[in-house]
Amino acid sequence: MSVLFVCLGNICRSPMAHGVMLQRAAARGRALHVDSAGTISTHAGERPDPRTLDVLARHGVPLDHRSRRVRDDDFANFDLILAMDHSNRTDLLARCPAEHAHKVRLVLEPIGGGIVKDPYYGGPSGFDLAYEQLTRACDAWLDTL
Numbered sequence: 403m404s405v406l407f408v409c410l411g412n413i414c415r416s417p418m419a420h421g422v423m424l425q426r427a428a429a430r431g432r433a434l435h436v437d438s439a440g441t442i443s444t445h446a447g448e449r450p451d452p453r454t455l456d457v458l459a460r461h462g463v464p465l466d467h468r469s470r471r472v473r474d475d476d477f478a479n480f481d482l483i484l485a486m487d488h489s490n491r492t493d494l495l496a497r498c499p500a501e502h503a504h505k506v507r508l509v510l511e512p513i514g515g516g517i518v519k520d521p522y523y524g525g526p527s528g529f530d531l532a533y534e535q536l537t538r539a540c541d542a543w544l545d546t547l
């Protein structure tokens with residue numbers, strides 16, 4: 403089973419989800435391949451935003467990741483492709499072969515829907531909110547996988 407988390411830049415939300423999911427899957431003894439990517443390449447090769455690393459560090463979640471853009475082969479290679487918001491999902495579906503479109507879902511779907519709002523231009527509370535949403539969502543996905 404494999405999961406790809408996707409946001410815009412792959413420096414704030416999706417790497418946060420990536421670290422959280424890796425840790426929570428491991429805690430359940432689940433072998434899960436996890437990665438994250440962005441729909442744009444602006445930050446390709448960069449480490450996650452310091453505010454994402456700060457939230458993860460405060461919660462004891464390790465993460466070693468460099469930003470990358472979504473690749474065409476991701477749609478075939480991953481079982482589940484989880485977008486943070488509607489814009490990410492629309493951008494993914496515009497590139498996704500029809501046979502894989504069912505894999506593209508909103509990350510908060512199993513906890514009642516909604517979006518993980520882009521925290522990039524806001525204050526630190528946006529990152530704390532994203533962490534809280536993503537921990538609940540990752541646990542809910544793990545219950546279903």
Ligand code: 4NP
Pocket residue numbers: 409410411412413414415416444445520521522
């Ligand atoms: P992310 O946040 O999509 O959660 O990684 C953003 C990162 C970079 C930009 C926007 C959002 N940006 O405009 O460069």
